[in-house]
Amino acid sequence: MTKETLIRILPFQANSASGSRSVIVFCGLCVLLPALCFISFGVGAVKITPFEVLAILFQKQGSFDSQQETLLFAIRLPRVLLGVLVGAGLAVSGATMQGLFRNPLADPGLIGISTGCALSAAVWIVFGETVSFKLAPLLKTFSLSLVAFPGGLLATLIVYRLGQREGRTDVPTMLLAGVAVSALNISLMGILSFISTDAQLRNITFWTLGSLGGATWTMLIVTAPFILIPVIWLPKLARSLNAILLGEAEAEHLGVNTENLKRKCVVLTTMAIGASVASAGMIGFVGLVVPHLLRLLIGADHRVLLPCSALLGASLLLMADLSSRTIVAPAELPVGSITTLIGVPFFLWLLISRKS
Amino acid sequence: MKLLLLKKISLIFLASLTLFFVSACRRQASSNSISKYVSVVDSDGKEVAITDSSRVVSISGSVTETVYALSAESKLVGTDTSSIYPEAATKLPQVGYMRQLSAEGVLSLKPTLVLATKDAGPPAVIEQLKSSGVTVLILPSETNPEGARKKIKLTAQALGVEAKGDELIKKLDEQIKETNSKIETAKSKPRVMFVYARGGGAPNVSGTKTAADEMIRLAGGVNAVTEYENYKPLTPEAAVTAAPDFILLPKLVFDSVGGTDGVLKMPGIALTPAGKNRRIIAIDDLLLLGFGPRTGEGIKELAKLLHPEQF
Amino acid sequence: MLEVKNITVKAGNKTLLDNASLKTEAGEVVAIVGANGAGKSTLLKAVCGDIKRTQGDVFINNKYLEDWDRCKLARVRAVLPQSSVLSFPFTVFEVALLGRNPHIRGRETKRDCDIAHEALCATEADHLTERFYPTLSGGEQQRTQLARVLAQIWEKPESSERLLLLDEPTSSLDLAHQHATLSLARKFANEGVGVLTVLHDLNLASQYADRVVMLKRGHLICEGSPRKVFNSETIREVFSIDSVVMEHPTLPCPLVIPAVVRNVNNNGNLQLAVGVVS
Numbered sequence: 001m002t003k004e005t006l007i008r009i010l011p012f013q014a015n016s017a018s019g020s021r022s023v024i025v026f027c028g029l030c031v032l033l034p035a036l037c038f039i040s041f042g043v044g045a046v047k048i049t050p051f052e053v054l055a056i057l058f059q060k061q062g063s064f065d066s067q068q069e070t071l072l073f074a075i076r077l078p079r080v081l082l083g084v085l086v087g088a089g090l091a092v093s094g095a096t097m098q099g100l101f102r103n104p105l106a107d108p109g110l111i112g113i114s115t116g117c118a119l120s121a122a123v124w125i126v127f128g129e130t131v132s133f134k135l136a137p138l139l140k141t142f143s144l145s146l147v148a149f150p151g152g153l154l155a156t157l158i159v160y161r162l163g164q165r166e167g168r169t170d171v172p173t174m175l176l177a178g179v180a181v182s183a184l185n186i187s188l189m190g191i192l193s194f195i196s197t198d199a200q201l202r203n204i205t206f207w208t209l210g211s212l213g214g215a216t217w218t219m220l221i222v223t224a225p226f227i228l229i230p231v232i233w234l235p236k237l238a239r240s241l242n243a244i245l246l247g248e249a250e251a252e253h254l255g256v257n258t259e260n261l262k263r264k265c266v267v268l269t270t271m272a273i274g275a276s277v278a279s280a281g282m283i284g285f286v287g288l289v290v291p292h293l294l295r296l297l298i299g300a301d302h303r304v305l306l307p308c309s310a311l312l313g314a315s316l317l318l319m320a321d322l323s324s325r326t327i328v329a330p331a332e333l334p335v336g337s338i339t340t341l342i343g344v345p346f347f348l349w350l351l352i353s354r355k356s
Numbered sequence: 357m358k359l360l361l362l363k364k365i366s367l368i369f370l371a372s373l374t375l376f377f378v379s380a381c382r383r384q385a386s387s388n389s390i391s392k393y394v395s396v397v398d399s400d401g402k403e404v405a406i407t408d409s410s411r412v413v414s415i416s417g418s419v420t421e422t423v424y425a426l427s428a429e430s431k432l433v434g435t436d437t438s439s440i441y442p443e444a445a446t447k448l449p450q451v452g453y454m455r456q457l458s459a460e461g462v463l464s465l466k467p468t469l470v471l472a473t474k475d476a477g478p479p480a481v482i483e484q485l486k487s488s489g490v491t492v493l494i495l496p497s498e499t500n501p502e503g504a505r506k507k508i509k510l511t512a513q514a515l516g517v518e519a520k521g522d523e524l525i526k527k528l529d530e531q532i533k534e535t536n537s538k539i540e541t542a543k544s545k546p547r548v549m550f551v552y553a554r555g556g557g558a559p560n561v562s563g564t565k566t567a568a569d570e571m572i573r574l575a576g577g578v579n580a581v582t583e584y585e586n587y588k589p590l591t592p593e594a595a596v597t598a599a600p601d602f603i604l605l606p607k608l609v610f611d612s613v614g615g616t617d618g619v620l621k622m623p624g625i626a627l628t629p630a631g632k633n634r635r636i637i638a639i640d641d642l643l644l645l646g647f648g649p650r651t652g653e654g655i656k657e658l659a660k661l662l663h664p665e666q667f
Numbered sequence: 668m669l670e671v672k673n674i675t676v677k678a679g680n681k682t683l684l685d686n687a688s689l690k691t692e693a694g695e696v697v698a699i700v701g702a703n704g705a706g707k708s709t710l711l712k713a714v715c716g717d718i719k720r721t722q723g724d725v726f727i728n729n730k731y732l733e734d735w736d737r738c739k740l741a742r743v744r745a746v747l748p749q750s751s752v753l754s755f756p757f758t759v760f761e762v763a764l765l766g767r768n769p770h771i772r773g774r775e776t777k778r779d780c781d782i783a784h785e786a787l788c789a790t791e792a793d794h795l796t797e798r799f800y801p802t803l804s805g806g807e808q809q810r811t812q813l814a815r816v817l818a819q820i821w822e823k824p825e826s827s828e829r830l831l832l833l834d835e836p837t838s839s840l841d842l843a844h845q846h847a848t849l850s851l852a853r854k855f856a857n858e859g860v861g862v863l864t865v866l867h868d869l870n871l872a873s874q875y876a877d878r879v880v881m882l883k884r885g886h887l888i889c890e891g892s893p894r895k896v897f898n899s900e901t902i903r904e905v906f907s908i909d910s911v912v913m914e915h916p917t918l919p920c921p922l923v924i925p926a927v928v929r930n931v932n933n934n935g936n937l938q939l940a941v942g943v944v945s
Contacts, residue, residue: 045464214480255741330461331452
């Protein structure tokens with residue numbers, strides 16, 4: 001691939017020092033993610049060698065057994081794809097939120113969506129047992145996700161409305177409203193924990209810890225649009241996001257409709273995070289750490305930051321999921337705990353290095 | 357060039373993977389031609405056809421215990437973390453906590469049959485197991501002797517050892533009958549309060565409709581707390597109002613809080629008749645609450661502690 | 668090309684700006700001066716539309732401000748803010764290139780990059796191109812922002828005059844760069860751009876502005892050429908200090924020399940001397 005072709009297809013100028021670094025990182029991630037996917041297909045409690053993986057994918061009969069084939073198609077493939085989607089969705093949303101709040105330490109959960117989903121899930125776990133699913137038994141399997149998503153949307157809607165002042169979205173007010181709503185959600189969850197049975201409490205706890213284990217093709221097909229649309233659309237807003245980093249008034253002077261931009265960003269990130277949390281539970285720090293790490297490497301230009309965040313977020317989550325499936329095989333660690341284990345020391349290091 | 361090339365690539369990636377899946381779907385789920393199979397009605401009333409019970413994964417302590425009691429442990433290839441009796445069960449490969457199973461973990465043991473209760477989860481994983489061709493049998497888990505009988509009977513049916521199953525049920529009934537005859541003549545029914553601490557956290561007290569409540573009744577006692585169902589945190593006022601003659605705990609909890617002295621330190625306990633007389637009793641968790649094959653033994657042990665003069 | 672008619676800005680009970688009017692023609696530099704809190708930035712922000720006017724109208728190129736399409740306006744009007752909040756690791760070049768946003772469809776062209784470079788050269792910030800913006804000094808940041816703002820209106824569009832609004836463009840700059848910046852503004856004015864700038868330094872206003880507007884406590888006190896506006900009486904009225912105004916020894920403009928004397932009184936405290944109107 002010649003340099004001219006590369007420059008033509010990339011969404012940014014690559015002729016400066018930082019530009020060429022961006023190209024290297026972008027291409028590196030484009031190679032890393034498929035490689036991780038391929039490794040994830042083979043690694044786990046049931047061993048499938050790379051050769052067998054290829055044989056199954058290309059249906060070369062005789063080189064694999066049917067159990068491996070079933071495992072790959074019914075369990076590993078949806079799981080890996082869900083990991084890619086959720087990782088990408090969380091990272092892109094994190095980068096967008098950090099731009100919108102003009103704070104590199106902002107977390108997508110700040111607008112109340114994660115705790116809103118968690119609260120709805122907890123409510124459903126405690127009170128939803130009595131609901132009968134005789135008519136649609138398949139619905140019961142996904143009932144938790146189906147309930148969690150609108151709950152998160154409702155929380156964000158409240159936060160967004162609270163952040164409106166004189167018809168305009170006031171970002172600092174929205175931030176405070178998000179903190180307040182999240183605190184409320186958490187305290188309500190505390191009350192639910194009190195009235196729940198032992199079994200229900202365990203279920204709530206495990207759900208909030210996060211896991212990609214429940215991935216099935218049906219869930220993937222339902223979740224995919226809610227994450228793919230933001231992941232594809234948000235990078236289109238990249239230039240406006242760059243402008244808004246200068247300040248809202250400055251962005252307006254540069255011709256950006258900031259009200260429109262804020263609304264789009266909130267809606268799209270809410271979709272992505274709501275769908276991610278509803279399908280995989282709370283997975284923390286991906287949205288915070290990935291964009292931050294990338295900014296250290298390639299700068300703050302959202303046109304390259306957002307696509308790279310998607311790739312790196314997906315890769316990171318796949319790596320965490322690989323660890324969760326192998327460390328205590330055949331049991332599994334919750335993937336949310338692993339991302340937090342990696343994320344917290346990194347976050348602390350970031351804070352300390354910012355001070356100096 | 358409105359669309360980033362990356363997005364095109366990933367869309368193609370996804371599309372091709374979907375194509376692979378579609379082609380995989382067109383395969384029929386391979387069905388071994390079975391000449392005979394066992395048809396069992398599970399706890400939801402559905403018929404489940406068990407064709408092969410040579411490799412069994414059992415989820416839940418009482419289910420595993422039942423398999424061992426039926427002398428069918430040779431078929432076991434894996435259990436969950438709550439299967440702690442008999443000790444041999446803990447040496448088997450563990451597939452995780454029963455409410456948070458890993459489909460892959462279970463499948464890696466190449467099971468043909470999974471025996472579980474309705475507590476096994478998450479539901480998506482159970483679906484994944486079923487769609488991978490593994491037979492999943494959900495056993496009843498009512499917390500009363502009838503539930504225990506059903507559990508033993510169905511497990512025995514599924515594993516093809518019905519005779520042994522009937523034998524176990526007969527033994528269970530005899531044990532319960534024997535204990536009953538001894539405590540029938542007891543002068544009074546002592547008040548018992550069952551205390552449970554979730555992993556060393558705040559202590560909770562059992563109300564009605566729990567396994568503990570049932571066991572207390574079967575052993576000739578009376579639950580000191582009947583104002584609510586399920587568990588609520590222990591408060592000093594509640595303890596004093598309940599005025600139990602005995603405090604009953606699962607053995608693991610009893611040990612973890614520091615024995616009798618530890619229990620007496622709990623809020624309000626020292627002011628109860630049980631506390632003043634140091635009548636703190638503990639029984640092995642699974643034996644007491646499992647409602648499996650050793651239910652008769654469990655009732656007898658509790659009855660002995662509540663009515664020592666009758667034995 | 669900029670016309671401001673009778674604008675009043677109130678915040679609650681406080682009147683920040685009362686009935687101010689001014690005009691800026693293409694090719695002239697108009698300076699707004701006044702003491703702290705006089706309403707200079709308020710006036711500029713009201714002209715931009717950043718704050719709501721309680722009363723009054725703003726016209727740019729004979730079109731009502733609110734009727735302008737945001738993007739079209741951004742191609743003819745650039746605003747330099749008083750301070751910048753940018754804390755993200757953009758390079759200086761990237762910041763300058765942001766100024767080309769209103770002109771870019773899809774991806775920036777080579778021409779856009781060249782303009783950004785030229786703008787950085789004009790503000791003498793071209794040696795900082797690959798540096799990260801948050802690591803710069805205040806003055807360097809201000810020059811970068813100025814480059815961005817100039818890049819925004821570098822080329823004249825077909826049917827419109829351009830407008831440049833500067834809110835205290837020299838606050839962090841050293842003496843040489845203060846003059847360099849205003850020379851640049853003057854140069855743009857000579858190309859037909861209308862420049863409206865808030866200045867603190869009266870002598871800079873005197874040297875570079877065609878007209879000066881003086882504000883005191885939200886009111887427009889006077890307006891006109893520097894020679895007409897800068898005299899001891901007006902300065903005493905607006906700034907409450909004594910001064911001497913004379914002809915600049917080498918340049919064709921007035922020179923304002925403050926003549927404030929400070930004494931230490933009997934108690935050992937500093938006080939302003941006799942002759943000061945408080």
